Amino acid sequence: MAGNSDPLSPRAKLAVTAGKAVAAASRAAGRGSGSVIGGRVALRLDPDLLGRLAQNLDVVLVSATNGKTTTTRLIAEALRAAGPVVSNALGANMPAGITSALAGGSEAKFGVIEVDEKYLAGVARDTDPKCIALLNLSRDQLDRAAETRMLAENWREGLAGTKAVVVANCDDPLVVWAASSSPNVIWVAAGQMWKDDAWSCPSCGGVMQRPGDDWFCGECGFRRPTPTWALSGDHVLDPHGSAWPIHLQLPGRANKANAASSAAVAAVFGVPPQVALERMYQVQAVAGRYDVVQFENRDLRLLLAKNPAGWLETFSLIDPPPAPVILSVNARGADGTDTSWLWDVDYTRLTGHPIFVIGDRKLDLAVRLEVAGQHFQVCDNLDQAVQMCPPGRIEVIANYTAFQDLRRRVGN
Incomplete structure (x- = not known):
């Protein structure tokens, strides 16, 4: 956990140094940031490096089909109110890229990590996160991604019994199904514009009923949980019923939803909504998006x-x-x-x-x-x-x- 200053083993230090050297060479050759190739080299030298780098951090994992890069950035800004943050801000979200990002954050207290949906369970196993944010699941990369129901099942099995606090979007039935195996879930009403991947019940296959903003399965009783946080217009409603204004430079309803989930995550680490949301205003663009x-x-x-x-x-x-x-x-x-x-x-x-x-x-x-x-x-x-x-x-x-x-x- 954070505060434990165990030094890295000589092997881990060698892996980090070699990874940084390879990344620098890749950048010098004009082949991008080098984070992925650097992480691959480091993990080849020390397969347990990701876990070693995470052991001194309070880790947040963020996974979704849409919005994970932006939400990761918003959470990172919010948590900087409580201490230094290391994050894979450029979106290299598989184990190699994550390892490379954490290797650059030796002074950090928090690790805010975007994770590709297919790798979430493995990265959660390696990094022992304090919090996991699950935003949505929808069709993407049809030639190779598992269909969404299988991804939800992978999350559900991989996160079963996790010690992490899971912050999950209660408006996406697939996310609710995935998070329901976790003992400690905070439900956020973040909305769901795209519903075409969740017309059948992930629990029994029955037809989902969707009256208004609610949803439930008429056959097995699987239904939308009651949220404790909610996006309401331009405000975030916290568990006490207080409404906090969202002021973002990023456009659109989807980013307000990302801010609502981010505020719920920040509260897990003791950062109050007002402080978290004020800090999120600093984000103008995310890896070129909205520029x-x-x-x-x-x-x-x-x-x-x-x-x-x-x-x-x-x-x-x-x-x-x-x-x-x-x-x-x-x-x-x-x-x-x-x-x-x-x-x-x-x-x-x-x-x-x-x-x-x-x-x-x-x-x-x-x-x-x-x-x-x-x-x-x-x-x-x-x-x-x-x-x-x-x-x-x-x-x-x-x-x-x-x-x-x-x-x-x-x-x-």
Whole structure:
């Protein structure tokens, strides 16, 4: 636990040093941050290194399909009110990236760690977290991710009996099913815009009933738990019924929901909601997301949307028509190579916007927009799309590797 100053073993120190050296070499060669390759080397030299690095920290794990990078950042800002924090802020969220991040935080009191959904149970086993935040589960990377019901089952089995306090979104039936095996759960009403992955009961397979904001299974009685924290408009309601205003620089309802879950996590560590929420205001952008950048005499707002749930949330926060929208979709390894998810996105929400389509899979997207009855133009690249837009603000929505391509092009 925090405060125990056991030094790392010589082997662990060697692993950390070697990992940092490899990461530095990777950066110098222009191959990105080097955190993943550095972590891989370190873990090869000491397979128990992640657990050793975590043993002096109070650890929070954050996992979800959507919003985990932003929520990790919000929690990290909140917990800095109580002490130094180490975090994988750039989103390298598998064991190698997590190990690399923790290796850089020798003075930290808290470790705030984003974890890929598939690795949550293993990372929880290695790091002995004090708190685990579970936000949502939805379809993503269809070519290789287990379907959501299996992921929920993996979480449920992997977290059964955990000593951690689990902060879980009671509006997502899959998250509730996953968290229900844990003895100490704090339920947060954070909302759920995307419901298409949770129409059948994860407990028995029956049809879910969804009156209003409630949900329950008419066959087995599995139902929405009563929350002690809730997002209510622009406020977070705490367990005492007090309403705390949310002031964020990040846009949209989804980020208010992330702030509500983050406030509940901060309270586990003794940081009061008012202090936590004030600190969250410092976050302006997260790994380039929501940044507004100047390019070709226009203002481009960069928005990441990786799957149907993410696109739905993103459509809710773009400027109204006739704001131009550039859409970019790739299907490389990190995105998932199956683009059939495009058919689950309601593109009629873009009616009235001039739409420009780019990216590796622009023709897949063009077919989808054609069926949705949208007016659009296919462009060769970002430069061409931007030049076809009038001066002013442009909303640019991209999935994962397309987003990285855009950031490189605009120098962000």
